[in-house]
Amino acid sequence: MMRIGDCAIVLTTGDLTAAAVDAIVNAANHSLLGGGGVDGAIHRKGGPAILAACRRIRAEEWPDGLPTGRAVITTAGNLPARHVIHTVGPVYSRDPDVPRLLAACHENSLALARAHDLRTVAFPAISTGVYGYPLAEAAPIALGATAAHLARHPGTLSEVRFVLFDAPAYAAFAAALAALPL
Ligand code: ADP
DSSP states (O other), rough: EEETTEEEEEEEEEEEGOOOOEEEEEEEOOTTOOHHHHHHHHHHHHHHHHHHHHHHHHTTOOTTOOTTEEEEEEEETTTSSEEEEEOOOOOOOOOHHHHHHHHHHHHHHHHHHHHHOOOOEEETTSSSSTTTTOOHHHHHHHHHHHHHHHHHSSSOOOOEEEEEEEEHHHHHHHHHHOOOOO
16 A cells, blocks of 8 residues: 555455446546457446447547547446456557556546546556566556556545555555655
């Protein structure tokens, strides 16, 4: 756990879909129409209301799909969370833009949460599954972008939680949190 002003950054292991927070963040893809991994679990457990909201966003705002690094918000359907913030992580590569895009996922998701007056947000380890981002590289970017955002924008958020699916993911985030420059 680390405090940035009034906000706690918390690491846990487990299933993101069980998190009873104001918003869970989905590691979505451009289509917003569902996929594997955490995205599949969110749509499966949250029910059709999430997909219906995503289809509306595609029709009204992003006809060609949500660009990498951007974020949108929908209902969480039947999940214990109130909302789902959908963001598209970068596919891992040596492209120098990739770390900036992973940071942007976190910044834009947190900005959207603040814009909706949400206090508690839970993230998965975005891009570290099918998108191939090594945990040891993703964790400091995710946590660094989050800490910097909270330092710049104090007030609204009280908890940002990272729900890590397994022990290696938790270990990578714990090491990165301990090493975070203050
Ligand atoms: P991406 O396409 O962004 O890589 P994935 O869903 O494939 O997204 O994986 C992102 C991370 O989410 C991985 O570390 C994976 O282990 C984890 N994950 C998968 N299912 C869940 C879940 N139900 N709760 C939390 N994390 C999950």
